[in-house]
Amino acid sequence: MKIFTTKQIAEIDQYTIQNEPIADIDLMERASLQLVNWLIHRLSNERKLLFFVGPGNNGGDALSIARQMADCDYSCEVYLLDFGKGLKGSPAINWQRLVEQGKVKLVKIASEADFPEIPADAVVIDGLFGSGLTRPLDGLAESLVVRINDRGAMVVAVDIPSGLFGEDNSQNDLSKVIRASHTLTFQFPKLSFFFPEHEQLLGDWEVLPIGLHPEAISTMRTPFHFLTDKYITSLIRPRGKFSHKGTYGHALLIAGSYGKMGAAVLASKACLRGGTGLLTSHVPHTGYGFIQSCVPEAMCSIDASDLMFTEFPDLKSFSAVGVGPGLGCKSNSQRALKELLLANPQKLVLDADALNILSQHEDWYGLLPKNSILTPHPKEFERLAGETADSWSRLLLQQWFSKNHGVIVVLKGAHTCITFPNGQVYFNTTGNPGMATAGSGDVLTGLILGLLAQPYSPEEAALLGVYLHGLAGDLAMKQYGQEALIAGDLIDHFGKAFLELTK
Numbered sequence: 001m002k003i004f005t006t007k008q009i010a011e012i013d014q015y016t017i018q019n020e021p022i023a024d025i026d027l028m029e030r031a032s033l034q035l036v037n038w039l040i041h042r043l044s045n046e047r048k049l050l051f052f053v054g055p056g057n058n059g060g061d062a063l064s065i066a067r068q069m070a071d072c073d074y075s076c077e078v079y080l081l082d083f084g085k086g087l088k089g090s091p092a093i094n095w096q097r098l099v100e101q102g103k104v105k106l107v108k109i110a111s112e113a114d115f116p117e118i119p120a121d122a123v124v125i126d127g128l129f130g131s132g133l134t135r136p137l138d139g140l141a142e143s144l145v146v147r148i149n150d151r152g153a154m155v156v157a158v159d160i161p162s163g164l165f166g167e168d169n170s171q172n173d174l175s176k177v178i179r180a181s182h183t184l185t186f187q188f189p190k191l192s193f194f195f196p197e198h199e200q201l202l203g204d205w206e207v208l209p210i211g212l213h214p215e216a217i218s219t220m221r222t223p224f225h226f227l228t229d230k231y232i233t234s235l236i237r238p239r240g241k242f243s244h245k246g247t248y249g250h251a252l253l254i255a256g257s258y259g260k261m262g263a264a265v266l267a268s269k270a271c272l273r274g275g276t277g278l279l280t281s282h283v284p285h286t287g288y289g290f291i292q293s294c295v296p297e298a299m300c301s302i303d304a305s306d307l308m309f310t311e312f313p314d315l316k317s318f319s320a321v322g323v324g325p326g327l328g329c330k331s332n333s334q335r336a337l338k339e340l341l342l343a344n345p346q347k348l349v350l351d352a353d354a355l356n357i358l359s360q361h362e363d364w365y366g367l368l369p370k371n372s373i374l375t376p377h378p379k380e381f382e383r384l385a386g387e388t389a390d391s392w393s394r395l396l397l398q399q400w401f402s403k404n405h406g407v408i409v410v411l412k413g414a415h416t417c418i419t420f421p422n423g424q425v426y427f428n429t430t431g432n433p434g435m436a437t438a439g440s441g442d443v444l445t446g447l448i449l450g451l452l453a454q455p456y457s458p459e460e461a462a463l464l465g466v467y468l469h470g471l472a473g474d475l476a477m478k479q480y481g482q483e484a485l486i487a488g489d490l491i492d493h494f495g496k497a498f499l500e501l502t503k
């Protein structure tokens with residue numbers, strides 16, 4: 001699904017108004033009704049609702065919601081942030097409708113003296129500013145937001161927490177942004193919802209469809225997307241009845257070193273469960289017995305070194321190569337990694353120490369085969385590409401890195417972000433904090449390798465791998481909870497994840 005900028009969303013709103021066609025005030029009513037439905041299904045009408053309303057359409061939404069909630073017998077009070085300019089258009093109509101309805105206390109806030117008490121058990125509906133925010137909050141708006149945040153009441157943000165921008169918050173002071181318990185956004189999530197530093201501001205966020213015009217949505221171009229079950233399922237290819245193990249490729253995994261053989265075992269198992277026909281795991285001599293007994297389905301290629309990666313087998317037999325889990329960064333392994341890059345494997349996934357070695361040799365970046373998949377966590381990405389101050393800047397850097405070096409970057413996190421050489425960006429929507437555990441990344445690398453070998457294209461393998469990995473985590477969480485979940489549980493749930501998507 002596409003993610004649009006707030007400017008594009010405004011254009012889609014306008015297209016809908018002109019081409020559905022629907023009057024602005026009616027679209028606002030339709031949007032507000034979605035929120036009303038959400039609220040009445042979750043809140044008892046014994047809770048007082050305090051609406052904080054700004055000068056634009058976000059405030060107009062809040063006014064419409066207040067009227068509809070009052071009609072459903074909720075006790076509502078409206079506080080309009082008054083900049084002395086008066087409301088216009090649909091917000092003005094909705095104000096007038098409230099006046100005529102006569103059920104809601106209406107107060108204008110012209111100074112801090114007008115701020116109301118906010119009881120801890122009240123529910124604040126934040127309709128101060130939405131996607132029309134043009135600059136960080138200051139003055140009375142800032143004080144009001146700080147006051148609301150201090151009170152600790154439940155806050156439901158309409159469309160976006162007031163003060164937060166939809167994309168670039170690099171110049172924003174996040175202490176002056178509403179801290180919502182829930183954010184109910186219209187039709188599309190904003191890009192900034194996928195950034196970790198905004199978690200506390202957004203609370204739980206949900207997308208409420210408001211029937212924006214499908215034509216505008218399909219023709220509007222954007223590099224930004226988020227992954228859905230439907231899209232991922234469309235990538236999974238059913239197996240032919242007469243296929244055999246040779247049909248599904250031969251993966252080479254280069255992993256493990258003395259003391260880190262577990263990474264090789266986890267990645268090997270994940271690779272096999274990802275569906276590769278054959279797997280050869282290349283490990284140092286010391287790991288031979290271990291890998292043979294723990295992963296009997298894998299063939300074993302033994303390094304001349306007892307302790308580490310120093311060489312690799314002829315690449316001709318392999319349809320994809322994965323390198324990195326548990327590798328170590330010793331100089332012999334560094335040399336061997338350079339030789340591997342020079343051998344130009346057609347399909348390559350690099351993780352962990354392979355990335356750490358790479359980041360010490362920027363002059364090797366040019367050796368990366370086109371469409372190689374790199375799977376860094378944020379610290380590894382920083383070593384590879386440099387530091388950034390916030391997630392928006394990091395996203396731009398990641399996009400540039402992918403384009404400039406012709407590689408796919410899978411930046412791991414709560415919403416793992418995948419960037420492609422053509423500039424496209426995908427955010428993952430599966431997974432949970434239980435997956436923040438040792439070996440989780442090794443499992444992802446193995447899975448992506450298993451998909452890449454079959455062969456799925458590098459683009460497909462990256463998207464499918466990330467989504468399935470998170471889905472397996474969600475299924476495993478149902479069995480173990482978050483704390484007790486370990487990386488091996490993810491592998492055990494790959495099967496269920498595939499079944500869930502193809503049922």
Ligand SMILES: NC(=O)C1=CN([C@@H]2O[C@H](COP(=O)(O)OP(=O)(O)OC[C@H]3O[C@@H](n4cnc5c(N)ncnc54)[C@H](O)[C@@H]3O)[C@@H](O)[C@H]2O)[C@@H](O)CC1
Binds near residue numbers: 027054132141186
């Ligand atoms: N256009 C439409 O048809 C729809 C819009 N919707 C709502 O409309 C919102 C966007 O509405 P608007 O574009 O009117 O924008 P907003 O309601 O977000 O606010 C814009 C107003 O705030 C002022 N402003 C911006 N930044 C400020 C700041 N830092 N301090 C003080 N004043 C500031 C602007 O000058 C303008 O008057 C969405 O977030 C959504 O809630 C929904 O009703 C769905 C339909």
Ligand SMILES: [K+]
Binds near residue numbers: 129157159
């Ligand atoms: K808002």
